[in-house]
Amino acid sequence: MAAQQLDPNESKYAASARNFRDNVKRDLGNQELRENFRGAMDYLVDKRKNAFPDGDELETLREQCKLIKQRCLLKLPHLLEQLEENLQANGIHVHWAETITDANDIIAQLIAAKNGKSVVKGKSMVSEETALNDYLEARDIECLESDMGEYIVQLAHQHPSHIIMPAIHQNKKQVADLFADNIDGFAHTTDVDALIGEGRRVLREKFCQADVGITGVNFAVAETGTLCLVENEGNGRMCTTVPDLHIAITGIEKVVEFLDDVPPLLSLLTRSATGQIISTYFNMISHPRQSGEKDGPEEVHLVLLDNGRSQAFADEELRQTLQCIRCGACMNHCPVYTRIGGHAYGTVYPGPIGKIVSPHMLGLEATNNLPTASSMCGACGEVCPVKIPIPKLLQRLRVESVKAKHNGEPVMKGEGSGRKSIEAAIWQVWSIMHKYAFIYKTSMWFATRLRKLMPNKIGVWTSVRTAPKLAPQTLHEKVQARQNQQQYKQLQGGK
């Protein structure tokens, strides 16, 4: 199967994730970029805070939504079958894909079957994951992003730097320059209303002409066979209403059991993401155009993508990764993301969620730097609306990344790829030292006495810090000395 040939199927994001350290250096040095992120993150943190005035409500909702997602994951295979059955009964076609290439191929074939030449896209991170635009453009199908942020990013030949606000790394002046370079007849302005007006003009023409609309899905309801989309702009509605063919693509973890599961999840999603009590539009699609209806697509298709999700599913701890509803709150509150920005990660999903989900999609070999890029401050876990223990999962992935070879079933693709023999040897020695008191005491005695031999320069550590110095005596020795002294005093006093 195609999945086994590594190269042709490897995501372009694997290569950029491998360059994580260089990317970080590049982006930390970019003052404008850092200001753009700082401003945006402060804004989003503030918005979220104001959207949850009642702490009790927030905590009850988080517990409820965590349990909803955990229930849906426990029943996942069953719910996926039920979803397919109900969608089909509603007239919506369902396709399954294990790899990104398979998903892209299915979509290309669906478009070809309708002789489609132009596609308008609603915002879909899963289609970013599959690099669908590249795939379709290589087949002469024009593929235009219609979410304003995505449109900007596409014009700039970039990919989103944030899962909710894709163009957050650009300020209005940069957007104005971009429009001036790319849109004929655009009168340069940094007025945001005028910029959005220009995007509206260009994109409405495209909505009017496009053969195909492609979108993601926020919740797929198994009980009713319904695809739910959350959005503010109306481009999602355009893509799902105006063209004759609508193709939705989503990850297998987006299915929920009941329609009743949707309201609490929706409430937490929009409030956690942008601080809105609800998005402007909540779009629920259950059928293609039915007899007598005057608009809407003649055909609706759903592509269900695995791409490493079943690997995360196979481990009970890592399965919690799949609870994610893609609100982006973890990145908004992350001190690392705020400083390095979304592109430094090199992956489709940046920030804390990206660090725990990307290793399943791209393999740990390409991503083993990511779980280490955390100060373990725990903010991501605290704000996560579905209570994913992100810091814990980061620690777990660090362990997987340096795991020794073993004969059992591998937990993850690329596990152990970050293992360095010298590091492993150091920990081996550490472990022995701590197992036997005599060895521990002796080696500590020597370490403290020979402390002058410690080098002053220890790689990257001392590039911005002074080298640590060992104390002349161990704590054990000091305490022992103190106790001896006290005993001596007592003895003296007792005389």
Place this chain on the structure above:
Amino acid sequence: MSTNIKLQSNVAKSSILDKLKSQVKGADYSKLPAEPSYQYPQLSKEQQLAQFIGHLQANHAQVIQLEQAQIAETVSNELKDRGIKKLLYGTQAAHSAHMAELDADINTDISAEVFDFNLAGNKEKLFNDTPASITSSRAAIAATGSIVLWPTVTEPRSLSLVPPVHFVIVDAERLYATFATLIKEQQWQDKLPTNAILVSGPSKTADIQQTLAYGAHGPKELIVLLINS
């Protein structure tokens, strides 16, 4: 659909489901923990109405309270204020007759047209030559200031989406406290339409430097005609 795609999909389906099933085989659903739900304070009808209007206005929608009989006149005035002379509406809605009267009214130069054509073949007209539309709604939600659109054969989906000014008629009698209570009381799980939509304001975006701009792709203005008798 080509057989190739179907075959490919079937192979992927059984592979994915086999992997998932092997992990949760024999899972005992009866042991799932109880899911808590937050008890929101009960609001009176008046409070709910105030909440509904407040949220809509905060989201930049215009709310006009009126009686059924005033719809035509109000719409006519609002259109005049905006210099708009064309309006598109659906057939067989409670307000359709009023719109037909508006069209026939010799005192105004507003032409109201019925959406009785297929969108295919009329896209240019809808996108470029339809400045305003009016639709009915099925229900409304107080907690979030949302209006439920339930497009039908007579009131197509694009009617509430493409024209830059959207008038929507909301009956205060059909105001529900929350989305959850609405779904429960109307038993949505039994029958959903082709497309159900919650609308909570005009189309907007903050994608450029977190600056809010209205009229991203859909209506620039949402005018809520709230019937409260």
